[in-house]
Amino acid sequence: MKLTVVILAAGRGKRMGSALPKVLHPVAGRPMLAHVLELARRLEPVRICVVVGHGGDVVRAAFAGEAIEWVEQREQLGTGHAVRQALPLIAEADARVLVLYGDVPLLPEGPVRELVAAGNALLTARLPDPAGYGRICRDAAGVFTGVVEDRDATASERAIDEINTGVLAIEAAVLKRCLPAVSNDNAQGEYYLPDVLPLAMDRGHDVQTVCTGDPGAVLGINDRLQLARAEREYQRRAAEALLRDGVSLADPARFDLRGTLRCGEDVFIDVGVVFEGTVTLGDGVRVGPHCVLRDTRVGAGSEVHPFSHLDGASVGAGCSVGPYARLRPGTTLADRARVGNFVEAKQATIGVGSKVNHLSYVGDATLGAGVNVGAGTITCNYDGVAKYQTALGDGVFIGSNSTLVAPLAIEDGGFVAAGSTVTRDVGRDQLAVGRGRQRNIDGWRRPGARRNDNDNGNGNGNGNGNGNGNGNDEQGGH
Secondary structure, eight states: OOEEEEEEEOOOOGGGOOSSOGGGSEETTEEHHHHHHHHHHHTOOSEEEEEEBTBHHHHHHHTTTSSOEEEEOSSOOOHHHHHHHHGGGOOTTSOEEEEEETTOTTOOHHHHHHHHHHSSEEEEEEOSOOTTSOEEEEOTTOOEEEEEOGGGOOHHHHTOOEEEEEEEEEEHHHHHHHGGGOOOOSTTOOOOGGGHHHHHHHTTOOOEEEEOSOGGGSOOOOSHHHHHHHHHHHHHHHHHHHHHTTOEESOTTSEEEEEEEEEOTTOEEOTTEEEEEEEEEOTTOEEOTTOEEESOEEOTTOEEOTTOEEESOEEOTTOEEOSSOEEOTTOEEOTTOEEEETOEEEEEEEOTTOEEEESOEEEEEEEOTTOEEOTTOEEEOBOSSOBOOEEEOTTOEEOTTOEEESSEEEOTTOEEOTTOEEOSOBOTTOEEOOOOOOOOOTTOOOTTOOOOTTOOOOOOOOSSSSSOOOHHHHHHTO
């Protein structure tokens, strides 16, 4: 069956109080229109038409390159008028037309498929407080007869709790024949799309309704409060799905998924964790509180400690990250590697069992197996024009507070004494000492300190007695 999906996304959304078109406001990290487009694509239509109006150029730009046929509604004269703008793109050979809304991002797939299969059908829902929504009218036998908008309804009609969601499916030929006949003779002077269904019935076509059991999923977003509620509803569903799959969440109400999350067995996620893009957690992974993981893979048995930020990283099995670590794009940790507190890594490969435990920056670097990088170490990878590589072989030891000036290679077993600035390659099993020579000056006083009357002020300590440490002294100072 050929299906055309028409998505109405022309509204300005004045109640959002924003210059951003309403359908671009995010739910779970993506524009609400993106969620509707995802649903549409799962139905495998022959075409997707999106009707835009206010901010249409901005909406188009946000989805540039996607297979969308754009239609402009220059005047906002109602939903029927909006769909009419798309009629030239709809062929009668298209068996069905499905109308969705760009500000209804949580619509479930099941009822929509049922709607499409029904032919000419309207999606409805029952609300405890239906105020403001169009009501579903039925005859004494319960047969659908039409929709009356809230402003046009009588007191008895307003007492009806079954509401019109606006989502409908209709045969393409019926739509093309009936939609031009829809009138705007109503309180708002607009062309209402659901009015096409009574016209179809008058022409002998069957019309059905599909009532969803999840009314919260079919309500549109018109203001920031409704946007926040939609966000929490999305996160509630995502959390419950993970819990059903065996993932442990410390508190499902303090969990945010803004992409796709795949988890193995016995995964534990603490409070305040945000997942963005595509994230994969292997068996037994533990993620501590208030971490952000974006487009990242974490191998089995690894732990991400609190307040760590992983972006575009690949973490092997049995690793430890954080707390307060930042792994930037291109960072790869081999199995059993450790990146500790206040460490930043970028475009770095950290080998099996290697450790960068404290207060260090490792960028554009490759570390072999069993490397130890001491606290305060920095790879100087950028000279203001270009970036350069640092390569550390297996078993390299970098003493604390060292500066490694790239391009630089330290071969297997190389040792850098603490406090060194290393600018030349270090050979296998060599010790590199790049410190300034120490001088101890006798009789020195702090600036401003009082001097003894007998003090002649001559601080003539020399620097050669205490400053000629040999290599063993340098190493021993480590």
